[in-house]
Amino acid sequence: MNDPSAAQAALSAFLRGVERRGAVFAEWQGGDAEVGDVALAASLRGFGEVAAEVPFAEWPRRFWAMLLAAPGLRGAPPGRGAGAPGAAPAHLARLGSGPRAALLLRLVAGLAEAEAAAVLGIGRPSYRLALQRALPHRDDGQPDPEAWRAMSEAAQAALRGLPGERLERIARLRDGRRPKPRPVAPTSNAPARPRWPWPASWAVVLLTGLALAATWWWPWPSAPDDASVPRIQTQALPPAAPPAGRYDPALALQTDRDLELLLAQARGETDAIGDPAFDAWLVHALEDTSDAEPVALPPTLDLDEAVPEQFDAPR
Amino acid sequence: MRRADRASRVVLATALALAPMVQAQAQADGASSAPSAMAALGPEQREALQRRHDAWRALPEALRREQREAWQAWQALPEDERARMRAAREAWRALPVAEQQALRARFDALDAGLRRGWLLGPTLGADWPRLHALFAQVPPDEREVLLAALRALPAQARADLGVLAQRTPPDARDALRRELLAQPAADRATWLRRRVDP
Numbered sequence: 001m002n003d004p005s006a007a008q009a010a011l012s013a014f015l016r017g018v019e020r021r022g023a024v025f026a027e028w029q030g031g032d033a034e035v036g037d038v039a040l041a042a043s044l045r046g047f048g049e050v051a052a053e054v055p056f057a058e059w060p061r062r063f064w065a066m067l068l069a070a071p072g073l074r075g076a077p078p079g080r081g082a083g084a085p086g087a088a089p090a091h092l093a094r095l096g097s098g099p100r101a102a103l104l105l106r107l108v109a110g111l112a113e114a115e116a117a118a119v120l121g122i123g124r125p126s127y128r129l130a131l132q133r134a135l136p137h138r139d140d141g142q143p144d145p146e147a148w149r150a151m152s153e154a155a156q157a158a159l160r161g162l163p164g165e166r167l168e169r170i171a172r173l174r175d176g177r178r179p180k181p182r183p184v185a186p187t188s189n190a191p192a193r194p195r196w197p198w199p200a201s202w203a204v205v206l207l208t209g210l211a212l213a214a215t216w217w218w219p220w221p222s223a224p225d226d227a228s229v230p231r232i233q234t235q236a237l238p239p240a241a242p243p244a245g246r247y248d249p250a251l252a253l254q255t256d257r258d259l260e261l262l263l264a265q266a267r268g269e270t271d272a273i274g275d276p277a278f279d280a281w282l283v284h285a286l287e288d289t290s291d292a293e294p295v296a297l298p299p300t301l302d303l304d305e306a307v308p309e310q311f312d313a314p315r
Numbered sequence: 316m317r318r319a320d321r322a323s324r325v326v327l328a329t330a331l332a333l334a335p336m337v338q339a340q341a342q343a344d345g346a347s348s349a350p351s352a353m354a355a356l357g358p359e360q361r362e363a364l365q366r367r368h369d370a371w372r373a374l375p376e377a378l379r380r381e382q383r384e385a386w387q388a389w390q391a392l393p394e395d396e397r398a399r400m401r402a403a404r405e406a407w408r409a410l411p412v413a414e415q416q417a418l419r420a421r422f423d424a425l426d427a428g429l430r431r432g433w434l435l436g437p438t439l440g441a442d443w444p445r446l447h448a449l450f451a452q453v454p455p456d457e458r459e460v461l462l463a464a465l466r467a468l469p470a471q472a473r474a475d476l477g478v479l480a481q482r483t484p485p486d487a488r489d490a491l492r493r494e495l496l497a498q499p500a501a502d503r504a505t506w507l508r509r510r511v512d513p
Contacts, residue, residue: 249365249368249369250365252368253364253365253368254350254353256368256371258371258379258383259349259353260349261382261383261386262364262367262368262371263349263352263353263364264386265367266360266363266364266367270382270386272401273385273386273389274385274404275385276385276388276389276392276400276433276434276436277385277388277430277431277432277433277434277440278419278422278430278433279400279401279403279404280396280400280433280434280435280436280437280440281422281425281430281433281437281440282400282403282404282406282407282418282422283399283400283402283403283437284437284440284441285418285421285422286403286406286407286418
């Protein structure tokens with residue numbers, strides 16, 4: 001396995017050997033051929049990248065575990081297209097995801113019990129139990145060998161009948177090429193796209209246009225031609241009721257902050273006041289008209305220190 | 316001139332401190348007299364007062380504030396200072412009109428804060444730029460006492476106090492003020508002299 005070309009040849013041979021089984025396994029496990037093919041292609045590509053680090057004996061276990069872990073194969077019930085050739089047996093649809101995987105690892109992948117258990121990450125007794133539960137049973141609880149044989153034959157038929165173009169498509173998916181669109185099956189039960197939205201949209205556009213045009217040409221009732229009749233009708237309001245209460249001017253006077261001053265004015269006491277700031281300044285200015293500065297500041301005084309005092313001013 | 320500018324700045328900064336001080340004193344003087352004066356009015360006088368009130372309310376707020384401050388400042392002044400101011404005004408009126416206008420122009424050219432400082436009267440108005448630091452944090456109930464004490468000091472003592480006020484850090488000014496007021500009124504000038512020039 002140290003020879004790269006030999007390793008590549010072994011890998012190609014292994015992948016060719018598992019791709020048919022993988023396709024049927026993925027379709028039956030996930031319930032959808034297309035989803036299964038995408039999952040298989042991703043697993044084939046992913047396995048090709050890690051195969052060199054995995055011992056050859058581990059390849060089957062690793063590959064099937066990788067395929068089983070694909071997101072598309074989790075939980076979706078099989079059964080779409082049931083009855084078609086190569087379709088999953090109806091029995092599979094009644095199984096849960098885990099028992100179905102246990103059954104398919106044996107039936108389609110053809111793994112031995114030990115390998116199948118390793119793929120599922122469980123012990124052999126657990127796998128055996130799961131497989132027993134997954135096998136078809138008769139109504140009385142006994143295993144149904146005929147049903148099992150029928151399932152086995154169906155699996156073989158599906159493996160043999162896998163069309164070549166589907167394998168090519170999987171190969172393209174694996175290599176990252178865009179697959180050809182599959183021909184639309186006449187039995188496709190996808191809901192037909194309704195045909196009415198487009199005509200309905202055009203009808204709405206047309207009606208909107210007509211409604212817009214009607215705002216110009218619709219015969220509105222014309223305004224009266226008589227100029228003496230005002231276009232806006234007015235009606236005088238009834239006289240206002242007297243207010244429940246008014247602000248009493250006497251109360252306003254009694255509570256005025258300047259009442260003292262007003263009383264002083266009424267008594268004539270304010271006539272002598274004049275302008276106190278000017279008068280106080282005049283006292284000094286007239287005493288020494290040559291210098292308005294009343295007292296020379298001491299030389300030790302630095303007034304700049306006092307400027308921050310403005311922040312100490314009381315509120 | 317530069318020194319005058321600095322002084323103006325100081326006084327402007329303390330103008331806020333001045334107004335409530337003057338106002339508080341004036342309100343303390345007349346707070347209780349208004350209701351009784353109102354009750355004593357006859358109906359006609361009351362009507363006249365009501366008309367006066369309406370006219371007062373119609374004045375611009377700036378004008379009302381100016382008149383209010385002038386009245387409150389006048390109320391706070393002691394009688395001797397009022398007399399000096401009245402005498403100065405009479406002397407000013409006796410001057411020729413040109414000199415009157417020149418003096419008025421000099422006063423109007425002062426900084427607004429400096430002009431407001433003169434509302435404290437001729438004695439304290441001159442010292443206000445240096446004394447304001449002591450007033451900045453005075454509780455309202457102490458202001459009247461402090462103003463009276465300051466007015467009673469001689470000019471040299473007020474100058475000494477101004478120097479002390481500037482030398483004392485803000486957090487020690489309370490203590491300085493209380494110590495000063497704790498001195499007997501007659502000893503305060505000496506005490507201040509000693510503090511300035513030990």
